Amino acid sequence: MLSKILFFALVTFGTAGVFSQSTNPPCSGDENNQFDFWVGNWDLEWKSQQGAEQKGTNTISKILGGCVVREEFDGGKDLPLKGQSYSMFDPATGRWKQTWVDNQGSYLDFVGGREGDKMVLSRSFKDRSGNEISQRMVFLNIEKDSLDWIWERSSDGGKSWTEVWKIRYVRAK
Numbered sequence: 200m201l202s203k204i205l206f207f208a209l210v211t212f213g214t215a216g217v218f219s220q221s222t223n224p225p226c227s228g229d230e231n232n233q234f235d236f237w238v239g240n241w242d243l244e245w246k247s248q249q250g251a252e253q254k255g256t257n258t259i260s261k262i263l264g265g266c267v268v269r270e271e272f273d274g275g276k277d278l279p280l281k282g283q284s285y286s287m288f289d290p291a292t293g294r295w296k297q298t299w300v301d302n303q304g305s306y307l308d309f310v311g312g313r314e315g316d317k318m319v320l321s322r323s324f325k326d327r328s329g330n331e332i333s334q335r336m337v338f339l340n341i342e343k344d345s346l347d348w349i350w351e352r353s354s355d356g357g358k359s360w361t362e363v364w365k366i367r368y369v370r371a372k
Contacts (some may be wrong), residue, residue, distance in 0.1 A: 201203065202324075204289060212334060213330055215342065223262060223319070226266035228288075228335055230292070230293070231266070231361075233288070233313055234259075234286060234295070234316075234337075235261075235311070236341050237259045237268065237270075237318075237338065237346070238255070238259045238261055238268070239258075239259060239260050239371075240257075240259075241256060241257045241258070241259070241368045241369065241370060241371060242254065242368075242369050242370075243255040243257055243366050243368055243369075244367045244369070245365060245366045246279070246365075248253045251277075254275050255274045255275040255277065255278060255280075256273045256275065256370070256371070257270060257271065257272045258270075258271040259271075260360060265289050266287060267285055268285070268286040268287070269283065269285055269286075270282075270283060270284040270286070271298075272284075272301075272336045279302075280293055280301060280302065280303060281302045282300060282301030282302065282303075282305070283299070283300060283301070284298060284299040285297065285298050285302075286320075295310070295311055295312050295318075295320060296308070296309070296310055297309040297310075307317070309321060309322045309336070310322070311335070316339070317337055317338060317339045317341075318337070319335055319336070319337050319338075320336050321333060321334065321335035321357075322334050330354060330355070331354070332352065332354055333352070333353040333354075334350070334351070334352050335349075335351050335355075335360070336349070337349045337351065343370075344370040345368060345369050346368045346371065347365065347367055347368070348365070348366045348368060349365045349366075350362075350363045350364040350365075351363060
């Protein structure tokens with residue numbers, strides 16, 4: 200029993216110095232600001248599969264000391280979809296990671312980063328038939344108060360992409 204207490208004390212107090220020796224605050228690198236264009240309150244517009252104009256909102260904030268970007272999507276009256284994502288830059292891989300969950304039971308995980316003037320996050324999985332499917336979201340046409348977001352799908356390993364959903368973001372006033 201004494202050895203367990205000593206081990207716990209060593210691990211608890213012995214590692215305190217390791218964490219306190221860092222000279223840079225956590226999440227202070229330039230990479231951690233790559234999603235800052237997205238932070239804010241947004242009005243969204245898109246067309247349904249039938250071509251009808253639809254509207255929703257999205258609120259993006261930095262939380263947990265600026266280390267995490269939280270998304271709160273609301274499809275409004277036109278789309279009964281509510282969801283949240285949590286994005287974080289992973290310095291070990293040099294990539295952004297995002298987890299999406301929603302009221303439809305979806306759990307999606309993405310990896311990506313800046314590609315020129317775009318932000319691209321993607322994922323791959325096997326469908327029920329065992330086919331490899333790739334999905335990606337592309338943030339583009341990024342301006343101070345507007346941007347476009349496109350959801351795309353590929354079934355040929357990313358050689359070609361099909362647009363599934365395009366959303367126009369305009370900063371809420």
